[in-house]
Amino acid sequence: MDLLKDNLKKLYLRFLIPSLGSAMVMSIYTLTDAIVIGKGVGANALAALSITTPLLCILMSMGILFGVGGSVQMSVYRGTGNYEKANRYFTLSFATLALIALLLWIIYGFGISALLRIMGANDILYPYALSYMRYINIFLPVAVFSNYFAIFVRADGDPNRAMAGVMSGGVVNIVLDIVFVFPMQMGIGGAALASAIGMVIQVIVATTHFFSSKNALKFIRPKHVASSVMQIISNGIPSFFNEFANGFIVLLFNIQILKYCGSAALSVYSVISNCVILFNSLFTGVGQSVQPIIATNYGAGRWDRIQKITRMAFLTIGVMGLIFSLSGILFPEGVCAIFMKLDGEMKAIAQMGIRMYFITFLPMGINLLTSYYLQSILSVKKSLCISLLRNVILSSIAIIVFPILFSGNSLWIAMPVVEIVVLFISVVFLLQNRRG
Numbered sequence: 001m002d003l004l005k006d007n008l009k010k011l012y013l014r015f016l017i018p019s020l021g022s023a024m025v026m027s028i029y030t031l032t033d034a035i036v037i038g039k040g041v042g043a044n045a046l047a048a049l050s051i052t053t054p055l056l057c058i059l060m061s062m063g064i065l066f067g068v069g070g071s072v073q074m075s076v077y078r079g080t081g082n083y084e085k086a087n088r089y090f091t092l093s094f095a096t097l098a099l100i101a102l103l104l105w106i107i108y109g110f111g112i113s114a115l116l117r118i119m120g121a122n123d124i125l126y127p128y129a130l131s132y133m134r135y136i137n138i139f140l141p142v143a144v145f146s147n148y149f150a151i152f153v154r155a156d157g158d159p160n161r162a163m164a165g166v167m168s169g170g171v172v173n174i175v176l177d178i179v180f181v182f183p184m185q186m187g188i189g190g191a192a193l194a195s196a197i198g199m200v201i202q203v204i205v206a207t208t209h210f211f212s213s214k215n216a217l218k219f220i221r222p223k224h225v226a227s228s229v230m231q232i233i234s235n236g237i238p239s240f241f242n243e244f245a246n247g248f249i250v251l252l253f254n255i256q257i258l259k260y261c262g263s264a265a266l267s268v269y270s271v272i273s274n275c276v277i278l279f280n281s282l283f284t285g286v287g288q289s290v291q292p293i294i295a296t297n298y299g300a301g302r303w304d305r306i307q308k309i310t311r312m313a314f315l316t317i318g319v320m321g322l323i324f325s326l327s328g329i330l331f332p333e334g335v336c337a338i339f340m341k342l343d344g345e346m347k348a349i350a351q352m353g354i355r356m357y358f359i360t361f362l363p364m365g366i367n368l369l370t371s372y373y374l375q376s377i378l379s380v381k382k383s384l385c386i387s388l389l390r391n392v393i394l395s396s397i398a399i400i401v402f403p404i405l406f407s408g409n410s411l412w413i414a415m416p417v418v419e420i421v422v423l424f425i426s427v428v429f430l431l432q433n434r435r436g
Contacts, residue, residue, distance in 0.1 A: 003296040008305060012312050015289040018163035022150060023285030025170035027278040032174045033191050034274045038339045040181040043267045045188045048128030050270040051121045054251045059143040061243035066097040067151030069236020072376060075155055075292045079299020092222040093232050101144040108137050120254045128188050135192035139200060146199045149206040155292040158214045165205035173198030234380050238371050238387040245391030252399045260408030268349045271339045272357050279324045283365045286316050287372030294376035310373055321365035328358025359416040363423040370426040382429045390422040
């Protein structure tokens with residue numbers, strides 16, 4: 001597979017199909033968790049799952065931070081022909097992430113009760129959330145490295161193996177979810193154990209790449225450690241915020257919805273938050289599929305190929321975003337009913353809340369892909385600007401201020417407004433890059 005010479009359409013599909021397949025399976029087993037917990041344990045357990053989401057996102061986003069940050073640097077230097085320096089970035093990203101995983105293992109192990117209270121767990125939701133996180137904590141390093149290995153294996157020209165790891169882990173997770181929660185009656189903890197075992201399978205399959213003939217990743221002694229780690233972090237931080245925002249925004253919404261709208265609205269929002277994770281994963285799959293191609297061609301100065309592959313990716317994202325938005329706008333109760341039984345109050349909330357919130361997904365996909373594109377050509381400041389605005393700054397302001405200025409129901413429109421505002425900024429950056 002030659003990223004500098006192969007036909008772009010074929011190359012795009014060779015990366016896109018496994019990447020979307022991986023994203024789809026990961027999302028399916030995330031949704032299966034939610035559906036099985038909602039149907040098999042109850043609405044309170046589903047709300048508790050939403051409480052644990054920020055803590056899970058921290059683990060997953062760390063793998064993305066060093067996976068994307070290290071793999072982009074690696075791909076750029078491979079484009080220049082410097083394979084030794086490329087492998088230095090791989091080695092350093094792995095070692096740094098291992099240290100961070102150890103630190104998180106200690107923090108989560110000793111401080112999980114306090115962390116769950118900070119996340120908003122009340123006396124009703126706390127036992128469910130604690131039961132879920134106990135199993136996640138046992139396998140915490142695996143959760144941290146699951147995304148990391150998938151990203152590097154894909155960047156090393158083996159996207160099918162990355163997909164095989166995710167798919168095999170996903171199938172195991174789905175089967176065990178059903179077995180542990182229904183016949184074995186293990187509750188929400190059983191769903192967590194199923195997820196953890198699925199991630200173990202995913203990592204095992206992905207790491208077989210290191211023993212294959214396709215493997216070009218090598219551990220070598222790194223140089224200029226401090227400056228290189230900063231380069232990895234600065235290049236990966238936009239993707240980190242894209243993933244971390246799932247947990248951060250869920251945390252803010254949990255607090256504000258409980259304050260202004262009540263527990264029934266929180267149950268409906270737990271459905272929305274799981275849909276956000278699903279659609280965000282698919283958008284990310286498109287971004288990560290073109291990232292090694294764009295970064296390698298950037299290193300080689302092949303702007304003609306970069307422009308062509310970027311157009312293909314934006315067309316894909318546009319179609320996906322339109323379908324996702326219309327699904328909730330046209331069928332709000334149907335989306336909600338997938339996860340749980342609806343009473344009269346929840347139906348009314350779903351009709352309004354899901355319809356309004358699902359407007360988000362069309363501009364969201366474009367903004368996310370723009371961030372990945374700018375990251376791939378080392379326009380880190382612009383990529384970070386988009387990520388911070390949509391994931392932290394504007395979203396925080398909207399979620400906190402909207403219910404004060406308007407009403408609690410205005411929370412449902414907060415994220416669509418944010419994504420539309422950021423869309424204008426994304427278009428400006430893309431036009432500036434095109435003129436440049």
